[in-house]
Amino acid sequence: MNLHEYQGKELLAKYGVAIQEGFIAHNLEEAKAAYKKVEEKSGSPVAIVKAQIHAGGRGKGGGVKLVKNAAELEEVAGGILGMMLKTPQTPGGLEGPGKLVRKILVAEDSYTPEFDQCKEFYMSIMMDRAEKKNVIIYSTEGGMDIEEVAEKTPDLVHKEHIDPTLGLLPFQTRKIAFNLGLSGAAFKDMTKFIAKLYAAFVGADASLFEINPVIKTGDDRIIAVDCKVSLDENALFRHPELAKQRDTDEEDPTEVEAKAVGLNFVNLDGNVGCMVNGAGLAMATMDIIKLSGGSPANFLDVGGTADAERVEKAFRIILRDENVKAILINIFGGIVRCDRVANGVVEAYKNIGDIKVPIIVRLQGTNADIAKKIIDESGLEVHSAVLLKEAAELVEKLVG
Amino acid sequence: MSVLVNKDSKIIVQGFTGKEGTFHAGQMIDYGTNVVGGVTPGKGGQEHIGKPVFNTVAEAVSKVGADTSIIFVPPRFAPDAIMEAADAGIKVIICITEGIPVQDMVKVKEYIEDYDCRLVGPNCPGVMTPEEAKVGIMPGFIHRKGRIGIVSRSGTLTYEAVDQVTKAGMGQSTCIGIGGDPIVGTTTKDAVELLMNDPDTDGIIMIGEIGGSMEADAAYWVKENATKPVVGFIAGQTAPKGRTMGHAGAIIGGADDTAEAKMRIMESCGIHVVQSPADIGITMANALKA
Numbered sequence: 001m002n003l004h005e006y007q008g009k010e011l012l013a014k015y016g017v018a019i020q021e022g023f024i025a026h027n028l029e030e031a032k033a034a035y036k037k038v039e040e041k042s043g044s045p046v047a048i049v050k051a052q053i054h055a056g057g058r059g060k061g062g063g064v065k066l067v068k069n070a071a072e073l074e075e076v077a078g079g080i081l082g083m084m085l086k087t088p089q090t091p092g093g094l095e096g097p098g099k100l101v102r103k104i105l106v107a108e109d110s111y112t113p114e115f116d117q118c119k120e121f122y123m124s125i126m127m128d129r130a131e132k133k134n135v136i137i138y139s140t141e142g143g144m145d146i147e148e149v150a151e152k153t154p155d156l157v158h159k160e161h162i163d164p165t166l167g168l169l170p171f172q173t174r175k176i177a178f179n180l181g182l183s184g185a186a187f188k189d190m191t192k193f194i195a196k197l198y199a200a201f202v203g204a205d206a207s208l209f210e211i212n213p214v215i216k217t218g219d220d221r222i223i224a225v226d227c228k229v230s231l232d233e234n235a236l237f238r239h240p241e242l243a244k245q246r247d248t249d250e251e252d253p254t255e256v257e258a259k260a261v262g263l264n265f266v267n268l269d270g271n272v273g274c275m276v277n278g279a280g281l282a283m284a285t286m287d288i289i290k291l292s293g294g295s296p297a298n299f300l301d302v303g304g305t306a307d308a309e310r311v312e313k314a315f316r317i318i319l320r321d322e323n324v325k326a327i328l329i330n331i332f333g334g335i336v337r338c339d340r341v342a343n344g345v346v347e348a349y350k351n352i353g354d355i356k357v358p359i360i361v362r363l364q365g366t367n368a369d370i371a372k373k374i375i376d377e378s379g380l381e382v383h384s385a386v387l388l389k390e391a392a393e394l395v396e397k398l399v400g
Numbered sequence: 401m402s403v404l405v406n407k408d409s410k411i412i413v414q415g416f417t418g419k420e421g422t423f424h425a426g427q428m429i430d431y432g433t434n435v436v437g438g439v440t441p442g443k444g445g446q447e448h449i450g451k452p453v454f455n456t457v458a459e460a461v462s463k464v465g466a467d468t469s470i471i472f473v474p475p476r477f478a479p480d481a482i483m484e485a486a487d488a489g490i491k492v493i494i495c496i497t498e499g500i501p502v503q504d505m506v507k508v509k510e511y512i513e514d515y516d517c518r519l520v521g522p523n524c525p526g527v528m529t530p531e532e533a534k535v536g537i538m539p540g541f542i543h544r545k546g547r548i549g550i551v552s553r554s555g556t557l558t559y560e561a562v563d564q565v566t567k568a569g570m571g572q573s574t575c576i577g578i579g580g581d582p583i584v585g586t587t588t589k590d591a592v593e594l595l596m597n598d599p600d601t602d603g604i605i606m607i608g609e610i611g612g613s614m615e616a617d618a619a620y621w622v623k624e625n626a627t628k629p630v631v632g633f634i635a636g637q638t639a640p641k642g643r644t645m646g647h648a649g650a651i652i653g654g655a656d657d658t659a660e661a662k663m664r665i666m667e668s669c670g671i672h673v674v675q676s677p678a679d680i681g682i683t684m685a686n687a688l689k690a
Binding site: 365 | 427475476499500501502503504506507509510537538539541542552553554555556557558559560563564580582583607609610611612613617633635636637638639640643645646647648649650654659675676677678679
């Protein structure tokens with residue numbers, strides 16, 4: 001689950017991490033009020049307006065702008081609120097439709113007054129799956145695309161692994177601060193910053209923190225200016241207050257709907273819809289579709305109980321996609337009995353009525369033969385298969 | 401022989417009296433698996449589906465000599481259940497539970513390292529040695545005793561592979577579902593190594609998916625140590641970057657953990673890589689003939 005920048009900053013602040021202060025606004029009135037508060041707090045009329053959407057590269061699409069006075073604020077905030085913001089990470093990239101900006105963060109300009117004295121760093125925390133440890137990744141090259149930095153100048157990207165039992169140790173925070181070239185008050189502040197940041201990461205059961213940039217201000221304070229936070233969905237039971245911060249406006253509406261009925265669905269842009277039990281088999285089914293000359297329109301794991309109700313919901317969700325030219329149902333019945341799934345398919349088909357795309361049903365496992373009979377005798381426009389190879393051939397025949 | 405579990409394994413079920421535990425323990429017993437009891441704290445002394453219930457794993461070890469455990473405990477209590485099993489001296493711990501927080505698993509991994517035990521899972525279908533022991537949630541009837549070992553991160557896709565192997569006229573020595581989470585107890589390489597050293601396994605099927613580096617690690621190991629053919633498949637050739645595909649661990653993070661990259665590495669290490677999941681069984685049959 002992803003948080004917005006402002007939510008991530010609230011989380012960091014709770015753990016005492018110094019952040020770029022700011023206030024959230026949903027409309028122009030709130031934006032003006034937020035600007036006033038920022039001006040009072042920072043003592044400067046300069047502020048930053050930042051679009052709050054779940055995608056990086058917001059500056060590139062015009063979603064992050066500096067304002068020097070109240071009049072500018074009004075103009076900029078009015079422009080960003082309600083805009084369709086296109087970034088390299090929004091659906092379809094810079095050529096796509098973009099994402100609607102529903103809220104903005106009006107924040108202090110952490111770089112003033114002594115802009116020349118500021119320094120930007122990169123810092124992220126995540127799980128290193130190979131090492132089975134959390135790792136802090138950091139670099140002196142802040143404010144840039146870290147993947148690019150890692151490719152061009154790998155020496156400038158450092159990693160520090162954390163012992164799972166002991167946690168982050170003081171010498172590690174010092175090592176990082178030294179490697180970032182800091183000294184004096186800024187060095188001290190950085191060691192504290194890192195310790196608090198790591199405490200927040202563990203405390204919130206995060207799967208990713210990316211602070212880009214972390215800055216050293218002109219007066220030697222260390223501040224998180226931006227932040228990207230992803231949380232471990234499996235740990236949300238420990239964090240009901242964070243779970244509430246899920247912004248479904250930022251998610252694909254079909255995926256949200258599917259999730260509500262217990263279906264694991266990911267929207268893709270192909271022409272063959274699929275409905276499968278089990279995540280691994282679902283991915284393998286998508287591969288089969290591709291190899292047969294089609295392209296998968298979705299990932300859909302119906303889970304362990306593929307009954308008529310779920311099959312019908314899954315059908316309806318897949319059919320909403322106008323690009324879908326065929327649907328492949330692939331169920332390996334283990335504990336789930338194939339004859340029940342077959343009855344579910346027939347019932348769902350009849351309930352929906354007018355299905356215009358061809359459907360391939362491949363049921364294998366417990367009672368597969370009875371299931372094939374049910375499908376074949378239903379009188380429906382359904383092609384049945386038993387072997388995965390047969391299903392692939394049917395896909396090829398229909399859309400290849 | 402076989403690996404991890406066999407007819408002599410003394411198996412207990414943690415979360416025995418719960419809905420999942422009851423159902424699957426029943427299926428395991430019906431298959432002929434040597435289930436010697438179960439653990440549900442507070443219900444010790446009772447009998448459940450014909451087997452004794454114990455309050456602690458330690459009690460089950462001392463009273464019925466349990467050496468293997470299968471865990472059906474909800475995600476927030478499962479990490480504790482794994483550590484309890486390790487501490488009690490259980491040698492093979494198989495955790496079926498899906499949805500354990502990653503940070504919890506990191507601590508569990510670290511904790512059990514000090515014990516002489518092997519964890520399989522979590523978020524896995526379990527381990528199956530046909531005609532000897534079904535320690536998991538897989539359908540028993542698709543398996544047939546034989547000499548092909550299977551390692552997989554998935555559930556139903558493993559059943560698919562098992563079914564193809566059986567239909568191609570072969571059978572399975574042991575099938576190991578290692579689980580779909582980012583952190584698992586037994587890695588692909590660990591499981592492949594077990595099967596490579598098993599005198600009763602003639603060929604190994606290794607089924608991976610997008611995300612992480614387990615298949616690449618296993619492939620490099622195979623390159624140096626293979627004494628029998630390995631057939632490999634990676635699910636998720638069409639998966640988009642950065643999206644979790646059902647399994648918590650199935651997410652492409654960079655250029656190295658796509659299906660294409662993994663298949664390339666496996667191929668270069670001498671593994672028979674299949675592009676289509678429909679060709680797993682036939683490819684194994686051909687590899688054995690060569």
